[in-house]
Amino acid sequence: MTTVAVIGCTHAGTFATTAILQEHPDWDVHVFERNGTVSFLSCGIALWAGDHVSDPKKMFYSSPEKLEEAGAHMHMNTNVTNVDIDKKTVEYEDIATGDASTLQFDKLVVTTGSRPVVPPIPGIKSPHVQQCKNWGDAVRIKERMAGAKSAIVIGAGYIGAELAEQFSLAGIDTTLIDGLDRVLANNFDKPITDQVEAKFREHGVELALGQKVVSFHDNDDNTVTVITESGEYTAQFAILAMGFRPNTDLVRGQVDMLPNGAIKVNKYMQASVPDVYAAGDSATVFYNPTGQQDYIPLATNAVRQGLLVGANIEKPTREYMGTQATSAVQLYDLSLAASGLTEAGAERRGLSVNSTELVEDYRPAFMMSTAPVTSILTWDPETREVKGGQFCSEADISGAANVISMAIQAHFTIDQLANVDFLFQPNFDQPVYYVGAVAMKACAE
Known part of the structure; x- marks a missing residue:
């Protein structure tokens, strides 16, 4: 056996x-x-914290x-x-x-x-500072939120952004700190992250971006102060969401x-x-x-x-098809979804891509309501292959990231993507679906 x-x-x-x-x-x-548990969906921690889990x-x-x-x-x-x-x-x-x-x-x-990434920062083991990873962390976050008036989230990736959103919606004075100069900087490019940052500010979240945390200090009034290179922020507790x-x-x-x-x-x-x-x-x-x-x-x-x-495990049978790192997040009334390389992600990897941006309503103006969609398509300037796509709107645009994922996996060019047979029905989209429209714009550049 x-x-x-x-x-x-x-x-x-x-x-x-x-x-x-x-x-x-x-x-x-x-x-x-x-x-003591298996299969915990940690991506639901912020949703549970905000009472969105049945x-x-x-x-x-x-x-x-x-x-x-x-x-x-x-x-x-x-x-x-x-x-x-x-x-x-x-x-x-x-x-x-x-x-x-x-x-x-x-x-x-x-x-x-x-x-979780836990750098050797002085004071980081404070009882007022905790991680966000497993079920035990989720329970502690839920307990800390009860009656809390202030919180600090360190790390503005998906997890940190979702926690900051839910804290703010619960009436907690929230500060979001990140060493990078944009929220979700590893997931979306600036035309989209600008919209997200505006939503955070609209909901009273203080953004401390481009600031590296240098120490933590426990205070006599049962609070913790997070000290960065350029500021100090005090709250009842702090959550580390600095990556893995x-x-x-x-x-x-x-x-x-x-x-x-x-x-x-x-x-x-x-x-x-x-x-x-x-x-x-x-x-x-x-x-x-x-x-x-x-x-x-x-x-x-x-x-x-x-x-x-x-x-x-017995013998090589089925090959891994690879990944496009397709993902999505909902922040306030914004839906965000992406697949593949962003322009910033390509730059970090030493690659050259072209980036095409298009902003247009997701469905016709004669409908009783509609909403603009920001679409960003990245593509190889030599082969014209699709390398990534990002989408942001108050409408549900999550399916567009799956379209881009398949296009990347199938090595579609922007020319092929522009000619895909996408549906048109006024309840759902324009005569030219915004994924095809941004590809058409790329072809014309």
Whole structure:
């Protein structure tokens, strides 16, 4: 019988375990998870904090019991202390009792995920400062919000922006701090982030952008002061939302990794050592807009990679199609969605792209209501291939990012995208759908 050790069970681990047992119900699959829950949808933390979730139990789409019913041996609240890939052993201990054991495995699946970036800043371990990652963090955030009058969010990516939005809507005086000079700077270009920043200011959020945090100071009145290079901000609590890095110390030095610790995997989710697989936030992804390995921690990537572990764990069978890092977020009454490279993202990677912007209403003026859409298309000036798209509107434009995702994956040129057969119906769009319209504008440039 083949014995499999799966370390970590959020998205990649849950789907890998399920897929392995579907393909090989007679295998001996052991799952190690340091928490008491699996499959937590952390992307819903801000929504729950703002009372937009019907039942927090529904933020878990699986459970240890379900995985056990599927045939897995679940080691919950268990800390893996050592992995020896050469000897094929996993050493682990029960967190509550300290009891230690060793498992001999035939195949190893590393789905240890990521951990929050927590820089060694003086005072960062203050009891008034916390992270936003797992279920325990979510519970603490919800508890802190009750009766709170002020809060600071550090990090203006998706998580930080959503938290700042929900705090402000709850009547909490909110400050949003980021070292970059724009909110969502890694997700959208300036024509869109300008609109988001205007919404934050409209709702009373103080934006402290382009400011690096240098220290934290606890005050006698049960508050914390966040000190940046150019200012000081005081509140009852602060949330760290500064990004994530791979949580792969257990196998460091035993498999090939990127400098940040992401395990390099091939198109079958295999690491550089036989019988070792990795998926999700602990692993690299193949980023189709650049044709290169990259690190992009997204639940969607984790799910697809986890499924591929199950398909390929016996023998290479199904290739990874790569990712465009397609994503979306709702902030106040703005819907934002993107796929592929932004102009700033291309610049960070040393690539040259052209960028075309179009602003027009999403449906005809004769309708009783409509709303403008900002569309930004990035494309290769030499090959004319589509490399990315961004959209922002008070209308729901989320589907446009999926259109761009498929265009990138299929290596569409802007000329092909401009001639796609998109529907027209006045309830939904203009005679020329805004995705096709921005592609047409790009072709004319």
